[in-house]
Amino acid sequence: MLDGVSLDQLRAFLAAVDEGSFSAAGRRLSRTQSAISEAIGSLETHLGVSLFDRSGRYPRLTSEGAVLVADARQVLSGVDGLKARAKGMAAGLEAELAIAVDVFFPIEALAGAATQFREQFPRTPLRLYVEALGASVEPVIDGRASFGIAGPLPMLPGGLVAERLTHVRL
Numbered sequence: 001m002l003d004g005v006s007l008d009q010l011r012a013f014l015a016a017v018d019e020g021s022f023s024a025a026g027r028r029l030s031r032t033q034s035a036i037s038e039a040i041g042s043l044e045t046h047l048g049v050s051l052f053d054r055s056g057r058y059p060r061l062t063s064e065g066a067v068l069v070a071d072a073r074q075v076l077s078g079v080d081g082l083k084a085r086a087k088g089m090a091a092g093l094e095a096e097l098a099i100a101v102d103v104f105f106p107i108e109a110l111a112g113a114a115t116q117f118r119e120q121f122p123r124t125p126l127r128l129y130v131e132a133l134g135a136s137v138e139p140v141i142d143g144r145a146s147f148g149i150a151g152p153l154p155m156l157p158g159g160l161v162a163e164r165l166t167h168v169r170l
Contacts, residue, residue: 003046004046005043005046005047006039007075007076007079008039009039009040009042009043009046010043010072010075010076011029011076012025012029012031012035012036012039012040012043013039013040013043013051013065013068013069013072014069014072014073014076015028015029015036016036016040016052016059017061017065017069020058021058021059022036022037022040022059023036040052047068049062049064049065049068050062050064050065051064051065051068052065081123084123085123085124088121088123088124095124096124096125096126096127097117097121097124097125097126097127097146098126098127098128098129098139098144098145098146099126099127099128099129099145099146099147099148099149100128100129100131100136100137100138100139100140100144100145100147100148100149100150101128101129101130101131101136101148101149102130102131102132102134102136102148102149102150102151103130103131103132104151105149105151106166109166110128110149114126114128127145129144129145131148134150134151134153136148136149136150137150137153137157137160140160141157141159141160149165
C-alpha cells in the first residue's frame with residue numbers, strides 16, 4: 001500500500017475511466033460494480049478528493065480526477081516495470097548492461113546494436129563507457145562493465161578473454 005492507497009484501488013479507478021462506468025470496469029476486472037464503487041470511494045477518501053461526479057447516469061471525471069489519471073497510470077506502469085524487471089532478473093537477465101567501447105569502434109555499428117538491444121530488452125538499461133587508447137578494458141577489470149570492445153591490445157590483462165568482432169579500417 002502507498003499510505004493507504006492500494007494498487008487495486010488505482011486499477012479500479014483507471015478501469016472506470018477507460019470503460020466509462022463502474023459496472024463496465026467491474027466486468028473488465030472480473031469484479032462486481034459495488035466492489036469497484038467501494039474501491040474508488042476508498043481511494044477518494046485516502047486522497048481527499050472526489051474523482052468522479054456521480055450525479056448522472058454514468059460517473060464523470062471531476063477536474064481533480066482528470067488530473068490524477070496520468071499519475072495513477074504512471075504508478076501502475078512503474079509497478080508493472082518493477083515486476084517485469086524482477087521477473088527478467090529471476091530468469092537470468094542482467095539488471096543493467098554496461099559496455100566499455102574503444103572510441104575508434106564504428107559508431108554506426110554501435111548504434112545499430114544498441115537499437116536492437118533496446119527492442120529486445122526494453123526494460124534493461126544500457127550504459128556505455130567510451131574510452132580511448134586501450135582504456136576500454138579498465139571498466140571491465142574493475143567491474144563497471146560486463147564486457148568491452150577494444151582495438152588490438154599489446155597484452156591482454158589476466159582473467160580476460162578476447163574474441164575478434166570485426167576489422168576496422170582507419
